[in-house]
Amino acid sequence: MRPLRNFLDRLEPLFQKGGRFEQFGALYEAIDTFLYSPKDVTQGSPHVRDAVDLKRVMMTVYFAVLPCLIMAMYNVGHDANALMTANGITSVPGWRGTLLNSLGIGYDANHIWACLWHGAMYVLPIYVVTFVVGLIWEILFAVVRNHEVNEGFFVTSILFTLTLPATIPLWQVALGISFGVVIGKEIFGGVGKNFLNPALVGRAFLFFAYPAQMSGNSVWVPVDVVTSATPVAVDALSSATPLAIWNGGGAEAVHAAGITWENAFLGIIPGSMGETSTLACLLGAAILIYTRIASWRIMAGVLAGMVIVTVLFNWLGSDTNPMFSMPWYWHLVLGGYAFGLVFMATDPVSASMTETGKWIFGILIGVMVSLIRVVNPAYPEGMMLAILFANVFAPLIDWFVMQANIRRRLKRSG
Numbered sequence: 001m002r003p004l005r006n007f008l009d010r011l012e013p014l015f016q017k018g019g020r021f022e023q024f025g026a027l028y029e030a031i032d033t034f035l036y037s038p039k040d041v042t043q044g045s046p047h048v049r050d051a052v053d054l055k056r057v058m059m060t061v062y063f064a065v066l067p068c069l070i071m072a073m074y075n076v077g078h079d080a081n082a083l084m085t086a087n088g089i090t091s092v093p094g095w096r097g098t099l100l101n102s103l104g105i106g107y108d109a110n111h112i113w114a115c116l117w118h119g120a121m122y123v124l125p126i127y128v129v130t131f132v133v134g135l136i137w138e139i140l141f142a143v144v145r146n147h148e149v150n151e152g153f154f155v156t157s158i159l160f161t162l163t164l165p166a167t168i169p170l171w172q173v174a175l176g177i178s179f180g181v182v183i184g185k186e187i188f189g190g191v192g193k194n195f196l197n198p199a200l201v202g203r204a205f206l207f208f209a210y211p212a213q214m215s216g217n218s219v220w221v222p223v224d225v226v227t228s229a230t231p232v233a234v235d236a237l238s239s240a241t242p243l244a245i246w247n248g249g250g251a252e253a254v255h256a257a258g259i260t261w262e263n264a265f266l267g268i269i270p271g272s273m274g275e276t277s278t279l280a281c282l283l284g285a286a287i288l289i290y291t292r293i294a295s296w297r298i299m300a301g302v303l304a305g306m307v308i309v310t311v312l313f314n315w316l317g318s319d320t321n322p323m324f325s326m327p328w329y330w331h332l333v334l335g336g337y338a339f340g341l342v343f344m345a346t347d348p349v350s351a352s353m354t355e356t357g358k359w360i361f362g363i364l365i366g367v368m369v370s371l372i373r374v375v376n377p378a379y380p381e382g383m384m385l386a387i388l389f390a391n392v393f394a395p396l397i398d399w400f401v402m403q404a405n406i407r408r409r410l411k412r413s414g
Contacts, residue, residue, distance in 0.1 A: 162274020301362020
């Protein structure tokens, strides 16, 4: 790594004030800090020294989410190519078709590269709009408040993108991220002061404001594939999520739709772009737990709460509600459960901070997501609302935990 260190040191004057690339100085500092310990460290013995700062934390989370982003591109492209093959569609209209045809990539559902490229044509525009619009708001508030733009939005932008369906209109993407950044974070003072996860706030706003574009049966079908084949009706190309299928007909309906647990674990199912692959989420969880950035206690609590309540519902059973029969291991791989467990529930700003509070916070989410999915048949997802619900109570949970510790110490000291 020493040659790389020397190379970065030689480049540093170009990014400093007065250098040729002064405008990219913040980007250089972010890369340098992520790769190496910050140059500004304490020297005296009374201080605690640590190489981990906000830049490194945020960039580590960003890299942990990348498997979900890659899987999102592949899954969207695979669904689109499979639909095209099944309905005799040989090309898609517009700029996507022009670019894919000019590159000679093709539309083979069995070709990983073709699926990645086709999926990227849907995922990347959504991410670009999210990043640009959200960054404008971040810069605006930074100028007004006279503080620096930090790396927190890098994580918010990719998490928000991956909670959306591939067919969402770009103007709704801009509206959703604006609501999440401004209402969910900036009005409370910015990074570190928000009590709700801004990515989930933006996602919740879009869900309740535009439910047809966020949760309808046809939103998981790439729109260009639908419009490119005039003889094929839109209803014939509609697709429902496995949770909605189970909610309507139970395990038999899911199996009849050709959906297996293995496919759901890998992510080859309809759903929000980054939430389908439990495997990709677990890879991210391994990175976050190994680097001690995310709390394993929260993750374990979310899983424990869901398993306990789900087993109870399985034991009770129901003749009218098929969701009572869904086992816990199916809950784990369907919907946004795994994505929320790893990346949303563990947000250090909006989650509980005490060690005991993290367990309570996680269990509360696990219990709530099972209750919402099973008891409320009109809304079979539940993870987003469960996390936001727990975010509201996180400060109260920590307060009770600290008060209990104070009383215990006072009792012990006499």
